Amino acid sequence: DHLDYYKFRAIFEPYHVRVDAMPGELDLANNGITRVYDGNLSAATYLHERGDESKADKNRKISAAPPAFLASGWESPKPIDLPLEAWRPDMQDFVQNGYLSQKLAGVAEAEVQLKKLKLDKAAQERKRAKSEGIRPFRGEAILTDDFSGPRPDLWTVFGSDSRYQDDSLSITKPSLDTTYLRSKVKHPRDFELELKFKTTGGQKWKSTGIRFDVDESGDNSHFVYTSVFGPKVHLAHTIGGKDEYTQAVAKRSIKLNQIYTLGLKVRDRLINVSLDGEFLFAYTLPRRQPGAVQLMAYDAVTEFHGIDVWNLPAQVVLEKAGGAVTASVTAEKIKLAEARLGLVKAEYAFAKARVDADNAALRKDGSGSAEAVGTSQIEAGLAKAKVDLFDSKKSAEAEKTIKKLEADLKSGKFPDRKPLPFSQVSLINTPNKDALPSDGGYPKTSSGRRTALANWLTHRDHPLTARVAVNHIWLRHFGTPLVETVNDFGLRAPRPLHQDLLDYLAVEFIESGWDMKHLHRLMLTSKAWQRSSSNLAADKKTLDADPGNDHYWRMNGRRMEAQVVRDSLLYLAGTLDLAQRGPSVTPSPGARRRSLYFFHSRDGRSRFLETFDDADVFACYRRSESIVPQQALAMMNSQTASTSAKQIAAEFETNMSPEAFVRAAFSKILARPPVPVELAESLAYLNEQPKREHFIHALINLNDFLMIR
Structure with missing residues (x-):
């Protein structure tokens, strides 16, 4: 009866696969165990019209049963109540303890990072205080302007979107560097420059900076700029009207509506760039030409608050290009580290509240509450948003998140609580949409169908x-x-x-x-x-x-299975990794895990194992057995065999006599002593070929090594 197929299929209709955490590293990809479970207790099996899965006859629901002619002894399935750890695997002690340990480790790491930054900052301040009494070398002033009003004697104005207001020069509309001021006087070849500015808006890039060596056409120059988008300080060139960007770049947080001071020191082709007194990088320019300085605002609304250009005295020492740069510790870096510490502490508090609430609700142990979980979850979200405020790409969204979470906290509107993320459903692939696992977590009961089977x-x-x-x-x-x-x-x-x-x-x-x-x-x-x-x-x-x-x-004599051959060689060499559990590994000559842990698939198999009749990918009844020349070649020439022979030889003491070595080698590799003829032949061989690794290589190629007797 074709109904027998559907009856037997119904046994497995609720069947699904998931991956649960294992003791040790709480990583489902590297240390998970695959389990089967009934994911949808209401999963139904229907008769398909003409066998078409898409045409289920919902009027004919099929019950689980074996084929009719084998139905003797079959008992109808009965639901089975599952233990807590089966439907809430995150409630296992090792999961809860490991989860909290992860979070505590994050707190400890963040504390170490913050402490290091503060120590570096203190050392930096001491160095700065020591040098405060030294008056900086400043050459003759070439150009000075505080932008409190127009200076036609100093600047040529290009474009119509600049305006003097509030003691600053404003570029009022974002453009592709079409509104700018160019100095009428040329700067010296060796010069120092400081530009004080504030970027207040723009479309995307929001780049503000300074050009120098600008020729009369404006088609050739070098320029250094800051960008709010993809925040950085960058050096580039304009050659023949085309911009060329260099590798001289420093990632720095550049914010809107904050005043920055960009500093340049240029001697011949060497340039040093700093921001707010922090040295960023040194670079060797490709070529120089006499020219002017030019204010730059690319896709930015900008306020310029001051510029100074001096001759660069010869006694000023510049950093060399390509040298290692130690980034200074800014107050913003300290604040970011403090925010990150606050985040990991909030995440630990949230984790502890989750564990306590789960234990109180499901084990009646402790005094955890859902309210404490909700509060700590929102506080963790707030801490995360406060970290995001330091990222210019995320700051706008972070401000909205903070407002929403603060409102939720005040009103007691808490998010739904989910189990700890240490179990996940996998292999969801079924044409029967009625059999998909439910979204409400794992069922507390099993259908009992597999138990009945x-x-x-x-x-x-x-x-x-x-x-x-x-x-x-x-x-x-x-x-x-x-x-x-x-x-x-x-x-x-x-x-x-x-x-x-x-x-x-x-x-x-x-x-x-x-x-x-x-x-x-x-x-x-x-x-x-x-x-x-x-x-x-x-x-x-x-x-x-x-x-x-x-x-x-x-007793039947039989050759070792492929995995036993490989593992025996590595074990004798002392290199076999005997660790249990863990992820599968890709077969390779350099792998040291037991062959049991190799990926076993049609397309990614070990050539060494295949040579010795590896297990069939599609069936597990009985391995085929063959005797082919490739097996002898593998034991003679393969990396696994030759490397193992060297390592086995190294296991023996170098001061052993030849006879003692031969007896020890036979015992170790063949598990028996040599007979007199074998001993004599072995000693004669070692007399001609004193390299012990060659003798070991010969022993592992003997039939006595490969055969189990």
Whole structure:
């Protein structure tokens, strides 16, 4: 009946996947565990018209059940109440403690940063105080103007949007540097300049600065400017009417309606640039020509409050271009660090309030409250907005945020509280929109459908599950399965030779409560598993009667699986990373994690593992086994093998005698002593080839290393 498909599908309809945090680093990408859960208890399964997923017959709701001909032992699913940690994984102690520790670490780091800035500021102030008594070298004044009124004797005015008002020169409309004043007198080749200004508006860039070496055409000059957008101080050139921007740039917070003093010191082609007395950078200009200075306002409304140009005395020392610059600590930097400290403290208070409120509400432990969470959340938002005020791109929005949050705090309008962000739904990919996970968090109950499936699969009347499990475990321990067709136990499969043994172990597995450790112990303590794999002393009748060892009269010799080969080499070399858990790693010769942690996909596989019959990407029944020349080449020439041989050789003491070294190497690599012939051959080889790493490389290429006997 085709309805059997829909019945079986209904078992998994609520099924979804999520990633939960693990003890240690609270990072879902690097230290998360994948879990399955019932994400939508109301998820329904409907019959599809002609099998078309988009045409569900909502009048025919299908209940979860196994195929009818296998329905014996099936019990209808019953809802299961889940423990708190299952539907609120953030309530686990390690999550709460780790979350609070993260926030406290942020507070400690911010305190260290603020303390360092204050110490640097104090050292800077002491240095400045020491030099206050030294009168700065100033040359002859060339140009001085406080812009309190027009000075036609000093300036040529271009454009019509300049105006003298409030003891300053205002550029009243933003333009692309079409309104400006150019000095009538040329500045000296070596000069010092200070420009005091305030940018009050503009469209986007809001750039204000000064040009120098301006020729009569105005098409050639150098210029230094500040920008409010993408805040910075930048040096550029205009050559033939085209602007060329240099790498001489300093990121600085430039705010509207704040007075700044831009300083230049130019000697020949070397220029030093400062802002408010803070040295920013030195640069070597490409070329110079005699010229004038020119006020610059690019896409800016600007007030110019004063300009001074002097001759630069020879005794003034300039910073060299390309030298390391130690940025001075400004009061604004201190305030920003204080705001950041306030933010991380507010975030810790919010985190503590969340944990306390969750414990009080869900565990009845403590006195946390929803009101305390809401208050601390708003205060954390306010602290974040106060940090954003220092960013010119975010300051306008931050001011609006502060007003809104202050109003919310006053009115008691608190945002919704969500669980801590240490679990997330993943792989949401289903054509059945009725089965999508709900938005209200994880359900407190499970549908019980998967439990019903598990109970049905492990019912005493269904020995197939136990038989399949026994066959797989036997295959891994003995090298061959009890049932040759590991993926088919149906009527087409031949009757197993050891049917009684298979049934005995299956019953033992069921009676032990499906205890796999018990099954492993039973197999590994058996005489069958402990038998030698050698057939040297075998009776001829035995060899003739069972040459293929179908009756397990000896142990099967088998080659290590691909992962075991690689991990054994790294382990013997002392470089295998035995750490448990963590993210998957990309296969590479330099990787040191166990092969278990390699990404296992069709497109990104380890060439070394592939050579030794890596596991199939699409099935996990039984690995194929091959003997090909590439395997010998991999053990001889691969980076994994050659590097491991060198590292293994380095493990032995250099003062060991050749015989002691050979015996120790055999014991370490082959887990047995050398026989006399092997010892003699080894000593003869070392006499001709004294490099021990070559001998180790030969040992790991022996069949005895690759085979499990």
